[in-house]
Amino acid sequence: MANMRTAMDAAFWDLNISTPRVLDGTARSIPGEPIPLDGTKASRALRIQQLSLLGNGFPLGIIPSFSPTNKELGSFALQSLLFKTATSNWWLAFTGQFRPKKLISDIKTDLSNVDEWELPVLKDIGKHFLEKSLYALGVCAQLSLTPSSSLLLSTEKHGEKRGPRSRAMLFHKLPDHDITLEAAWPELYIDHKGRYWEVPESISLDCSSLVSENGLRYRFGLHKSSGHPRAVDNITDEPPHSLMQGICGKAALSYEKSKDFWRIKEKKEDVIIETDKGRIYNPSYDIRLREPHAAVSGIIGGTVEAWLKNGSNSSSDSRHRSPFGVDLFGSLCYTFQHGKFRKSFGDLTRVDARLDVSSASTLAKQVSKVFREVSADDARDVLSSPRLSLILQQQVAGPIVFRVDSKFLLNSPSGRPGVQLEDFLCSLNYSLKLLQSGKVVAWYSPKRKEGMIELRLFEF
Template sequence: MAKLRTAMDCAFWDVNLSSAATVDGVARAVPGDPFPVGLARAGTTLRAQQLPVFARGFPLGLVPNFCPPLPSSSSCTASGSPSSAAASLKDTHGSFALQTPLFINPPSSNWWVTLMAQLRPKKLFTSIKAEVTGGDELEIPGLMSILKIVCDKTLYAAGLCSQLPLTPNSSLVLSTEAHGGQGKRSKAIYFHKFSHHDVTLEAAWPELFIDRNGTYWEVPASVSLDLASLVSKSGLRYRFGIHKNGGHPQPLNTTCLDVPASLMPGWCAKAAFSYEKNMDIWREKDNPQDAIVRTKERKFLRIPYDIRMNEPHSAVSGLIGGACAAWLGGNINLCCNPTKHLGGENQGSDGFPYSLSRSPFSADLFGSLRYTLQHGKFRESFYDFTRLDARLDICSGAAFAKGARYFLSDMLKKPSERRKVNPLASPKLNIIFQQQVAGPIVFRIDSRISANSPATGKHFPHVEDVMYSLCYSLKLLESGKVVFWYSPKRKEGMVELRLFEF
């Protein structure tokens, strides 16, 4: 569903988005961007835990992914011109990849470790084809040529992930992954659960972020400490966090964009709170007797494909909250087009121009309003599940008020000059539509619609993001799904296992 708590979580640095660009299957959302569509948020089950399950159901244990085209990070860092960066984009991961677990520790252990491998077969076949058709005539490549192609390290990636339970209420997750020709990414996460709070300490070097445009940013070092309250019966929730970015972020799949201010180096302390209220317009409570099917020969129990989607209902819910942030250091913004201000006064030591852009202290309000309508109990094989979730988000109260003032001004008189559009000024409408196809298979589409066009600045509805998926509900898990999703904007897709999540 369109979760309301996304409104507060997106102000911090630990919102995981599903991504095929990494072996562990996640990247972080850029804080301060519009809230992502519901399907974009990654599941709580780690990729290292998903792959052993998938390996039993997919042929040869190979799980398919569609990776985005990303160059090597070294080429992005070293190249100083748009032409060099554009050339580096040709050295891609390959649009199709296969993942498989190579090693899993015995289940009797109280800790687990998984070694994962990834192969890019499209790039392998393309390299062999180029070797065959390299000359004027077709030639059969020799054994050494084939071995050289097969041993190309850019075809492979590997990841190692382990979770160690330190106490009954705390655990430590360590992971590292290496892409051929790209270096390593490492991460450590310490989690402790209190009676009413969760404490998380995370460090990553480097960390991968995705912004609202589908651009990947690599931050050399990222460390955060968060204290989050559990959702209370009163609907009140609060959160505190301290975060540090180290080094200048680099774009991986673009050649000209301003770096998001929240990714620039420096220390940031953040606090946020929210109040949530839910109300059912009508709800048909699940009756256990309805699940009993009687025939002349016998009677049997027909349980729903998902126990969390077995009650037809119509409901309204809302959330309002606020957040404040204080920055220390790194009060600059990195412009990624060095050809615009060559030789300028604000040019940095690494050849990129800088401009002051980040306020040392900020405070803002946010809010969400959601409507849900579900038909069917998701028990029958056909026409027994249709669901619509619509969530209206105001990501920034200050930006919304300023945008409303500009809108009224434009209605009264023609604007004298084109203004820069703030992506947070326009309300965002997130729509999730789910329809049962047959049995446990559900088609789902997630979309985000804005009232302003970012390209022209004009006031008309514009689809900012959309994701498609097929969900296969696993009845034995009560509320588990195998999700096949694809994002046209990011040009990537994944197969995921999600438990008790929508």
């Protein structure tokens, strides 16, 4: 079923969303905004690791992607792992990206003006290959400090942009908790409208518990933002309040529960088939999709946060941000699955319907406005309406599944009752049986006009 933990993680600063705009393949969801589509969550595998494995299935190890950029460079890009070296406790790798549109158009222009082939003509054509805006280069290194601690360092530079983008992450695993210290210069965020923002400096210290058997989970941490957020796509709107500079302490607690209405348990004869030639091992293409069932799951929780200003009052937005906040959130999901995803055809149809309330306080304010003639506060209306997310998965053939993620706003922008499509994403998923629950995902977002190919592992 849809990942219920996203309901709480969306309130923090480290929820990764897949994007081809940067070489590491991720942007942060803006905390305090509506829960992102389940299909947009980035893979837990690092992008550099994905390119290493995906390259085995693509010609010359080159992976295509699409993302809007200036018209000269075009949206089509090619990514590849250039070099990798590793030992028992560390590895280092280089990735590259190439945008061919400008190169092809410039060469065509030169060739159309050529009457005779001479050496200067070839030199002029060769100069186009040295155009910095065509390329991007990334370096990533990971070092295992102890059996339970690791340090990740990465930086990337795009030729058409001024400065590099750098990140450092220190991860420590405890028996029942994960501790993460992260810093980025700058950090890339994406809002619920699919627009990108850059924060010059972002530092977070976070402690997260594992989900216990009784369904309880909690998180707490500190976050510091420095500098004024900048719109990547020349947006004229004011930056989201949660991205403005300052220090924030936040804690959250949630309770998660699920119940089956019915479920067909996997049996030994489903996995091991007796034939004239002997026994054949026939597992499901994905162990998470091996049992037909109908179930309902839910999560409810609360957050508390406190903001400290960073010594700057230059932004009027900072004055409107509440220094202290308490809120409740909740999600309810119904899942129906037909088929065991084991046969070559017609063995998987699955629907997840999930209702999200990201902020109970703003929802209550919106309900109260129905009985009063008060204009809505645009800055708070983002969370004032529940969202309904629908996920449809249908087997095409063998391990290939077509998936559609959609999200509907259950109130119109004016606050009146109504249903409005807010976002959707289409993808083809190729399940890797040997990895039990790994898959190659090719997705496209019409709203963001972006698409990429990912390797997703450990999605359970």
